[in-house]
Amino acid sequence: MGILDGKVAIVTGATSGIGAAIAAKFHAEGASVVLAGRRLEEGEKRAADLGERAVFVKADVTVEAEVSALVDEAVRRFGRLDIMVNNAGTPGNMTPVVDFDADVFARTMAVHVGGVLFGTKHAGRQMAAQRSGTIVNMASRVGKAAGYSGLDYSTAKAAVIHFTRTAAVDLGEYGVRVNSVSPDVVPTGIFGKGAGLDAAAADDTAAKVREAITPLLAKSQPIAEAVTVEDVAQAVLWFAQDGSRLVTGQDLGIDGGSSAGRPMHVGRAERAVFRDALA
């Protein structure tokens, strides 16, 4: 018996990283899962590895017709849609605002905000007709504080958090819930992609990212461990299941406490400087 027995889910951006982990978690909990992404071979392999109740559908989240067809295909295969995870994403760009290219900005917004809009719109029309369903959008810790990521990515993730509230209010009268999750740094291929590696090579760099990031977390996360794809999948699972049936319009940080405040030892060190100055 799984907590998602009988449910039907779509996960966008499921060809790697966090999305692949969410799809595997949902499948292990009994859901039928439609994995989506642009990489056909990678996606079909991941669906085949999961086995029965898993299929891959190629879809680019920036193309509305493809997202609409993705939802229709999930319903055609499995009869309904209970869970939509709008997870697909690309890296940001660390260019200063005075040099920022408008096309680059628009591309990032198209994936992160446009993709979430299309996913919510088309899952929402199916779920509203069913009068049930739950949508989880992938935001980020950097959507709540500046200076940690590119301004395009950070702005897009802030928009996802507020879009989630507005869509939750909109779809609430149909019994459809919409929430978001905001992880801090999760070692995945997204950083390698941001550094210019191709997708396959980037997916192999997660361990290196973990090694590089772990010593830095002591300055920012009260619990200074790198967030894992499994941590994010567990949080998304909670929003996806019926136990959270009255939770909507919320954003959940998965960040070792970094969005709540800084580690105590950082404040202690600062107070020591003041004490010494006043002594």
Ligand SMILES: NC(=O)c1ccc[n+]([C@@H]2O[C@H](COP(=O)([O-])OP(=O)(O)OC[C@H]3O[C@@H](n4cnc5c(N)ncnc54)[C@H](OP(=O)(O)O)[C@@H]3O)[C@@H](O)[C@H]2O)c1
């Ligand atoms: N890693 C972190 O530190 C972190 C922290 C907070 C939030 N996030 C967010 O988590 C999500 C997943 O990122 P990740 O870290 O798991 O990185 P990842 O391994 O690079 O995964 C990104 C996924 O999005 C898909 N994708 C990208 N553009 C797409 C498009 N136009 N249409 C459809 N699919 C697209 C990719 O698949 P294809 O290449 O096959 O299309 C891939 O499956 C993103 O929204 C990211 O912003 C990540």
